[in-house]
Amino acid sequence: MRQTWVLWGNVIIAGTFALFFGVLAIMLLARRRARRGHPAPLRTALADVGIVVGTAPWIWMILTPATGQEGVSLVPFKDLAWIASAPWETVFVQVGGNLLVFAALGALLPVRTARMASAARVAAVAAGASALVEVLQYALRLGRFSSVDDVLINTLGAAAAALVTRRWWASHISVGPNSR
Template sequence: MLRSLLVTLLVVYLFLLLTLTLAYKNAQPPPASERIRLTPFESITRDLSRGGRGFWVNIVGNVVVFTPLGAAFVLLGSRPRLWHAALAGLALSAAIEAAQSRSGSRFSDVDDVILNTLGAALGFVAIDAARHLLRPAREPG
């Protein structure tokens, strides 16, 4: 019963994630020269130094939005591994960024892939740590 609920929540999460990242279109599409950003850490460095909305939307948002994916690996996996969650975050994020670049109306940024992958890994680590902390202590013997 719980597993079915978790799978349903994962499907709803993935639907919302894809809707959020692929359905929205900019009213004025960016010029082709600005649509794809391939320099690692360029946006991250910029938004860290400036702070404000860019920091919250780009950095925090990209990390947080992928934490449920990493958490799902712990909650649904029989033998969860951090690298599986990180690889899934990387693959899903790269696929989303590729689709966004093909749409012609969105920005694609390698930093989004980095932050999304980090988010999936952090989601895994947080739930795995909570699972270990909440596990009943074994009796010696």
């Protein structure tokens, strides 16, 4: 855990400060959308800003150059099997972190739009975004290991987060003139 703070403390601090600016952005965006007659200005502003503020720090961490082993693993569950035999701290950071990478996206995308009000659609978007990040890690030679297992865990985290917010999905909420 201490090593995590040493490596990523700056991201954690920046992410914490981003929360203040996120709240400000939500208020301004909701006000602007309300003036333009948007049917759900606060909900969509919260979802839009929440996706960015909740995902950007993770992407920053993932795309930060490191001095680790580079490579690619395309065999599903191979890296997970290795991680399972690692110390619990490594398991916690690797699996827990990968579950959270696209959790904000997964939780808020179906809240944002009825078109994405499906765990399968959220999973597809998260899988695509995760695969892109893994390709970037490899292509940019960041000193990181690109793994299909990371894509699987990132996707699982997004889909699980989507199911947690199912009650608030856009398809379940009336967006008529009285719902502003």
